[in-house]
Amino acid sequence: MAGNQEIASRPALPVIFVLITLGIDAIGIGIVIPIVPELVRELGHLDASAASAWVGGLVATYAAAQVFAGPILGGLSDRFGRRPIILASVAGLGANYLLLAFAPTLSWLFVGRVLAGITGANVSASTAYIADITPPADRARRFGLIGAVFGCAFIVGPGIGGGLGAVDLRLPFLAAAGLAFCNFLYGLLILPESLPRERRRLFSWKRANPAGSFRALAADPGIARLALGWACMWFGLGALQSTFVLYTGLRFGWGPPNNGAALAAIGLSQAVVQGLLVRRIIVGLGERRAAMAGQACTAMAYAIYGSATRGWMMYPGIVVQALGAVANPAMRALISIRAGPDRQGEIQGALSSVEGVTAIISPVVASSLFGAFSAPGARPYMPGAGFYAAAALYLAALGCVRGVSLPNLGRDAEAPTHAPRAG
Numbered sequence: 001m002a003g004n005q006e007i008a009s010r011p012a013l014p015v016i017f018v019l020i021t022l023g024i025d026a027i028g029i030g031i032v033i034p035i036v037p038e039l040v041r042e043l044g045h046l047d048a049s050a051a052s053a054w055v056g057g058l059v060a061t062y063a064a065a066q067v068f069a070g071p072i073l074g075g076l077s078d079r080f081g082r083r084p085i086i087l088a089s090v091a092g093l094g095a096n097y098l099l100l101a102f103a104p105t106l107s108w109l110f111v112g113r114v115l116a117g118i119t120g121a122n123v124s125a126s127t128a129y130i131a132d133i134t135p136p137a138d139r140a141r142r143f144g145l146i147g148a149v150f151g152c153a154f155i156v157g158p159g160i161g162g163g164l165g166a167v168d169l170r171l172p173f174l175a176a177a178g179l180a181f182c183n184f185l186y187g188l189l190i191l192p193e194s195l196p197r198e199r200r201r202l203f204s205w206k207r208a209n210p211a212g213s214f215r216a217l218a219a220d221p222g223i224a225r226l227a228l229g230w231a232c233m234w235f236g237l238g239a240l241q242s243t244f245v246l247y248t249g250l251r252f253g254w255g256p257p258n259n260g261a262a263l264a265a266i267g268l269s270q271a272v273v274q275g276l277l278v279r280r281i282i283v284g285l286g287e288r289r290a291a292m293a294g295q296a297c298t299a300m301a302y303a304i305y306g307s308a309t310r311g312w313m314m315y316p317g318i319v320v321q322a323l324g325a326v327a328n329p330a331m332r333a334l335i336s337i338r339a340g341p342d343r344q345g346e347i348q349g350a351l352s353s354v355e356g357v358t359a360i361i362s363p364v365v366a367s368s369l370f371g372a373f374s375a376p377g378a379r380p381y382m383p384g385a386g387f388y389a390a391a392a393l394y395l396a397a398l399g400c401v402r403g404v405s406l407p408n409l410g411r412d413a414e415a416p417t418h419a420p421r422a423g
Contacts, residue, residue, distance in 0.1 A: 030157015065117025074349020
């Protein structure tokens with residue numbers, strides 16, 4: 001219990017460390033975006049067309065590693081505590097960046113992306129840590145901070161990667177390694193354990209794999225419905241990432257400056273909502289209604305994207321999508337509260353697997369829809385088909401939340417929460 005007492009005396013420091021850890025994860029992903037294609041071409045002596053298949057393979061390798069590692073790290077954190085798993089993952093992340101900085105061949109890049117996927121799966125232990133030290137009523141707010149950190153990091157990461165990469169292609173990886181190792185040393189000094197020994201549970205390989213983690217989600221009908229809604233939401237993110245640039249280039253003739261500005265606006269606006277407005281929205285609506293409102297807003301935003309006939313019309317969609325960013329922390333809070341205190345790592349790891357599987361499938365489906373409905377002679381001609389599919393899935397997610405019963409919540413997550421004022 002000493003760890004919990006230490007957290008109580010210094011509540012901000014562990015939260016700051018976890019947010020920094022997840023931020024470095026996200027910055028690392030962002031750094032890779034502008035650098036890896038050029039590094040693949042350099043190492044393989046390939047032209048752009050041939051390099052694209054290798055780059056796609058690296059993306060899929062990273063996602064697949066996260067699918068398998070998420071439940072394992074989550075289960076290990078339920079057994080041995082969050083601190084050792086988080087610190088080991090941070091150290092592994094630094095080692096991954098060093099490997100990428102000095103990778104001599106394409107095969108070593110794949111080894112690095114496997115290691116990155118494994119260590120990047122520390123989000124399951126990190127979010128479980130946040131759940132351990134946060135009262136149920138405040139979890140959506142802190143999960144919103146996680147989303148804000150990711151949004152800001154995805155803006156900063158490509159900028160760092162592009163700037164340092166202009167000097168040397170390997171330099172961004174060295175910078176990311178330095179950040180990771182500094183964070184590891186910081187964690188050694190200030191990060192207490194959050195999971196008391198009496199709340200730990202035995203590790204089971206039967207549960208700590210993608211199939212076992214999905215069975216763990218399905219064991220509770222309420223969590224199963226929420227997890228299905230979670231998968232529907234992540235499909236929308238995959239559709240945005242895989243087709244946004246293709247769509248705007250075809251419809252409006254946008255190039256890198258326009259797309260960069262629009263994608264930065266998406267990340268920044270969602271970071272503002274998740275960092276500053278989530279708590280107010282949750283207090284006003286409760287977690288369930290906030291999740292449903294966010295899903296409705298995001299469905300509307302994707303419909304706006306798919307229907308836009310002028311470039312400026314994308315920006316009203318960006319504003320509406322930013323308001324929908326409340327859905328992610330509200331959903332994670334609902335799942336976390338329902339899971340109970342002794343299954344946080346397992347459930348968060350299972351959600352990581354859901355995200356990973358969706359990250360593999362959704363870009364393929366969305367880009368295929370774009371190709372099929374934007375080809376010359378397509379009937380109907382509908383380049384926004386991927387966005388419409390994502391909108392439909394967000395409405396399906398809304399139905400999952402609306403129909404689920406919430407008997408195990410510590411407070412009413414459907415109604416507004418108004419804390420009594422002293423005096």
